[in-house]
Amino acid sequence: KAGVTQTPRYLIKTRGQQVTLSCSPISGHRSVSWYQQTPGQGLQFLFEYFSETQRNKGNFPGRFSGRQFSNSRSEMNVSTLELGDSALYLCASSLGNTGDTEAFFGQGTRLTVV
């Protein structure tokens, strides 16, 4: 079956702009979580959605937001981009939202802010 699909794979934006990233989970998975990976901070949890509701949120400013649609697809938005937002953004999907279910990651969107 198809894995987690993230689009676009690469993106270049200018400081001050906003960006929207998309994640299509594995069919039947209802939980989607987002992560930011940078060389300095490693992999950091952004937020999680389950059945269209944000369930958990990491320690990121309000410029980072997301949503989940009824088909479980999720989008992540970053407004007023800063140079430090350059990162690999990953999403992961899971069948459930409990700690005993594995999550599967997409290949990520590489965002460069210039």
Added chain:
Amino acid sequence: DAKTTQPTSMDCAEGRAANLPCNHSTISGNEYVYWYRQIHSQGPQYIIHGLKNNETNEMASLIITEDRKSSTLILPHATLRDTAVYYCIVRARNTGNQFYFGTGTSLTVIP
């Protein structure tokens, strides 16, 4: 979630077993041990997870000590494609679909 400690880097000869240790001395009874790996610039790949018992799948084996304070991921016959950063993560049952990644172990398989 409990914190984990892993060696920063390890080498392994191709064809030999790779044994990656992880210390999670503050793990609690409802916390699972997960292993993921990440090959450069790709998304993390799920390997295996367990609670108390040892687990084995087509990729690896997970050995958890009886007191659950440490575990070892075993790749039985390492290949060059197993070169990656391996993350050991402890995750409670009642936390959502969120993982807190540490710095992991950079495994290099040497020909």
